[in-house]
Amino acid sequence: MTRTEEQNELEPRARFVRAARGEPVDRPPVWLMRQAGRYLPEYRAIREKSSFLAMCDSPDLAAEISLQPFRRFGMDGVVVFSDILLPLRGGGLELEFAPGPVIANPLRGPADLDRLAVDVAAAIAPTCEALRRLRRELGPRAALIGFAGAPWTLAAYATESRLSRDVEVLSALAWRDPDTVQKILERTSQICAEALRLQIEAGADCVQIFDTWAGVLDRTRFEQLAGRALRRVLSLLGPERPPVIVFARGAAHLLDGLADLGADVVSLDWRSDLGEAAARVGQRVSLQGNLDPTALLGPLAGIARGVREIVRAGRKARGHIVNLGHGVLPSTPVEAVATFVSTAQEGGG
Amino acid sequence: MTRTEEQNELEPRARFVRAARGEPVDRPPVWLMRQAGRYLPEYRAIREKSSFLAMCDSPDLAAEISLQPFRRFGMDGVVVFSDILLPLRGGGLELEFAPGPVIANPLRGPADLDRLAVDVAAAIAPTCEALRRLRRELGPRAALIGFAGAPWTLAAYATESRLSRDVEVLSALAWRDPDTVQKILERTSQICAEALRLQIEAGADCVQIFDTWAGVLDRTRFEQLAGRALRRVLSLLGPERPPVIVFARGAAHLLDGLADLGADVVSLDWRSDLGEAAARVGQRVSLQGNLDPTALLGPLAGIARGVREIVRAGRKARGHIVNLGHGVLPSTPVEAVATFVSTAQEGGG
Numbered sequence: 001m002t003r004t005e006e007q008n009e010l011e012p013r014a015r016f017v018r019a020a021r022g023e024p025v026d027r028p029p030v031w032l033m034r035q036a037g038r039y040l041p042e043y044r045a046i047r048e049k050s051s052f053l054a055m056c057d058s059p060d061l062a063a064e065i066s067l068q069p070f071r072r073f074g075m076d077g078v079v080v081f082s083d084i085l086l087p088l089r090g091g092g093l094e095l096e097f098a099p100g101p102v103i104a105n106p107l108r109g110p111a112d113l114d115r116l117a118v119d120v121a122a123a124i125a126p127t128c129e130a131l132r133r134l135r136r137e138l139g140p141r142a143a144l145i146g147f148a149g150a151p152w153t154l155a156a157y158a159t160e161s162r163l164s165r166d167v168e169v170l171s172a173l174a175w176r177d178p179d180t181v182q183k184i185l186e187r188t189s190q191i192c193a194e195a196l197r198l199q200i201e202a203g204a205d206c207v208q209i210f211d212t213w214a215g216v217l218d219r220t221r222f223e224q225l226a227g228r229a230l231r232r233v234l235s236l237l238g239p240e241r242p243p244v245i246v247f248a249r250g251a252a253h254l255l256d257g258l259a260d261l262g263a264d265v266v267s268l269d270w271r272s273d274l275g276e277a278a279a280r281v282g283q284r285v286s287l288q289g290n291l292d293p294t295a296l297l298g299p300l301a302g303i304a305r306g307v308r309e310i311v312r313a314g315r316k317a318r319g320h321i322v323n324l325g326h327g328v329l330p331s332t333p334v335e336a337v338a339t340f341v342s343t344a345q346e347g348g349g
Numbered sequence: 350m351t352r353t354e355e356q357n358e359l360e361p362r363a364r365f366v367r368a369a370r371g372e373p374v375d376r377p378p379v380w381l382m383r384q385a386g387r388y389l390p391e392y393r394a395i396r397e398k399s400s401f402l403a404m405c406d407s408p409d410l411a412a413e414i415s416l417q418p419f420r421r422f423g424m425d426g427v428v429v430f431s432d433i434l435l436p437l438r439g440g441g442l443e444l445e446f447a448p449g450p451v452i453a454n455p456l457r458g459p460a461d462l463d464r465l466a467v468d469v470a471a472a473i474a475p476t477c478e479a480l481r482r483l484r485r486e487l488g489p490r491a492a493l494i495g496f497a498g499a500p501w502t503l504a505a506y507a508t509e510s511r512l513s514r515d516v517e518v519l520s521a522l523a524w525r526d527p528d529t530v531q532k533i534l535e536r537t538s539q540i541c542a543e544a545l546r547l548q549i550e551a552g553a554d555c556v557q558i559f560d561t562w563a564g565v566l567d568r569t570r571f572e573q574l575a576g577r578a579l580r581r582v583l584s585l586l587g588p589e590r591p592p593v594i595v596f597a598r599g600a601a602h603l604l605d606g607l608a609d610l611g612a613d614v615v616s617l618d619w620r621s622d623l624g625e626a627a628a629r630v631g632q633r634v635s636l637q638g639n640l641d642p643t644a645l646l647g648p649l650a651g652i653a654r655g656v657r658e659i660v661r662a663g664r665k666a667r668g669h670i671v672n673l674g675h676g677v678l679p680s681t682p683v684e685a686v687a688t689f690v691s692t693a694q695e696g697g698g
Contacts (some may be wrong), residue, residue: 073643165514168643168678175647215599218620218641250564253601253620271567273603294517298524329517 003335012108016143017071017205020264022318024285028311030344031077031145032337033247033267034327035069039334042068052097054289056082059129060274065136070142073336073341076322077206078134078142080199082127084149085157087195091118100162106169107159110180116187116257120194123207128202135203143206147197150211150246151188151229158184167216176223185229193236199348200242208267213248215269219257226259245288259284270325276318286319293324296336303336307343322343361425365492366554369592369613371635371667379693380426380494381686382596384418384615389682391417392542401446405431415483417493421683422690426555426670427491429548431476433498434506435546440467442507455518457506459529465507465596466502469543475533477551484552489552492555495548499560499595500537500578507533514535515588516565516605534578542585549591557594557616558582564599564618570605575608583611585682594637600676608633627665635668642673645685652685656692 009026010018016029043065046055055061065081085101092115094104107115114324127146135144149157150169160169170346174181196207214226232245237244246258247267257279258266267288268277278287291306307322314320322344343349358375360368363376388394390620394406400564401418404410414430434450441464443453456464470477476495483493498506501519509518523530563575579595586593594609596616607615608630617626627636640655656671663669671693677686 011670049392095523129368154689166643166675171641171643172678172680175644175651216620221641250599254624271565273602292520292570294520295524297517297521303523326515329521331521 004014004169008251009166010074011140013138013140013143013205015137015238016321017243019319019321020206020245020286022264022283024320025131027322027347028074028106028314028322028344029143030341031075032069032324032328032340033079034071035067035075035079035337036081037328038330039246039328039332039337040068041334050097052083056086057126058128058293059133062126063132063133063137065217066130066320067137069286069337070138070348073338074142076343076345077145079133079145079147079208080127080134080204082124082130082147084147084153086127086153087123087148087191088116088118088158089123091115101157103157106161107184109129109177110183113183113187116184116189116191120191123199124195128198131202142205145206145208146196146202147194147208147210148195148199150190150209150214150226150248150303151185152217152226153211153213154188154191155181155184156213158188163213165212171216174221178224180288185225189216189229189232189236193233196233196237196244205280206245207265208247210250211246214248214254215284217254218255222254222257227254227261230261230263239263245321247288249347255280265319265321267321267323269324272325273313274310275313275316278313278318278320283316283318286315286321287317288321289333290323290325291340293329293332295328296324296332296340300339302334303339303344311344311347318335351416352417358583360489362487362489362492362554365425368668368670369594369635370489371613371632372675374668377671377693378425378492379671379690380424380428381674381677381689382422382428384428384686385414385430386677387585387679388681388686389417389421390683392529401432401448403434406475407473412480412482412486414437415479416486418685418686419487422687422689423491423694424646425491426494427445428494428496428557429480429483429553431473431479431496432493433440433478433502434591436469436472437465437467437503437507437645438472439668440464445668446510450506452506452510455510458526459532462529462532462536465540469540470547473547477547480548480551481555493553494555494557495545495551495553496557496559496676497541497544497548499558499563499575499580500534500541501535501566501575502523502560503540504530504533504563504650507537509513512562514623516562522566527573527679532575534574535581536558538578538581538585541652542582545582545593546675547590549586554590555592555594557596558612560597560600563597563603568602571606573629576603576610577609581614589619594670596637608609613668614668616670618686621674621690622662623659623663624665626639627662627667627669630666632667635670636666637670637672639674640689642675642678642681645673645681645689646678649684649688653692657692659666660693 268293619641
């Protein structure tokens, strides 16, 4: 399979899944992390009347919010509106959004492990219902993307009331009491895998695992902690699954480890060089990313240039999904997102 | 010069400066970033009675606090107790510590540049007086370390009330209005260089530049923004200067750029592999670091093992200064720091 061979125009859903698997496509698909969000006036109109959790817990609102950016910009992927911490609800953790996540009673040690005895299906039932509706609504016009927090990242939130910059509580616990951390990770691996399995069952064409906080680990500890747990998630999902994307923030030093997990796509933070990463991972995985989200706050011409550079660099990868290197910032102008998507859909010019 | 040749025992001050310059030493010198701080009961005793700024602004207290860890542990380097934001005082910026830095009126554009018209000498006079006293007190028993915030990092604080996780305000401004950002960086470069020059004049044997926030930049933007400004600082200091250490957080992807600035030492974040970094930078610079600060919250045996590994890996560098990969955490046990220092002083065993 070569990426230069002629391709008839694909439908977006097929384009997305094929790029994730490293199969030939007509042009790279495009979406943006946190594309359904505060930068959109129609999102803010809903947010004024509802709490964040109420929006997640209403299949009507969650489906509507997920579709808002798609109606405007026609991305190739539609990500369900939800939150990585929802599956942690319903056990013994007192979780609030204030507006960032706050856990009143984080896990301190082995005696607290039963606070992770959660019913994932109940906790994300509205998300799954939104996915079912979105799947019917979208048909082949877009790939439907589900997501979950990675085991290490879920564990980071579960062990600290408000997360410190470098996840110090969980990191220290992993030095002090590695057995307890392995037990926490075993449980959060099950939660992550179950959340993904349910979303796949509900119609997700692709799922992304957010290991936002894996980047605080050096390579050795990544293998022992976050990486081992991600492997367990992939093994729990089994071989008959749609493509899996793994994202980690500030993780240029972990590229090899991420490429070797058995996932289909590694989503690069904006600080990684996409061309170099493509050369390094070779045929192991496709790549996603990775324009700096703050570039969307600059001139439109600069955004178009940035997207074209990324599309060009992405040709060196076995497959490429155009995205930002992190989520859309709330202060992003709507026209910036329009330029990002349209430039990518012109194939990078 | 080979690092394996026999060396008579050196005095700590000479050991430190020689290692920074890549000259042979008997064993690598050791100190810890933020070694004077909240983890020490004698520091907390002073802090209970004084505000953070009052502690910085009293030469008596600043000198006393700087000496506290040296008295207990006898590190090879004593860093003056101060703060990177002090030189920004006295202009038009309303700066408070609450307890993290908060700037009520950050710079928004070119019209605000005069808020950076500060008198650095007045702003850090107490720090310089503390340095003079420390220099007399220490003699050859320790190298005296001064420090300043890097131009990019000072600019990050000056443009945002409370710094966001990825320095979004300054990063966006650099896309939107690069001329203004270059003007800000030109001014913060002068402030940084002046703060270092005054501290050197007051007796610092070595100075460290903290570019804590350079790691949010990709390589291209590092060269255009933070890197270019650091070069200007080094050029303002001139050739007749004591060794300069440069630290950046989360900057494994910027290693080459940091090694090429003309500084003497690059201080590595805990996520970089010290041995690989040594191979990569070759004879360009010495290296400092880089144990994970959260490792000091784990068992003492693990700390000793970690230090020995770092000392071993550091032998591949042209010179090595043992340190953490970031500052000491407030919850660190005193015995952990004792183990860190004594293991390093045994030459890593």
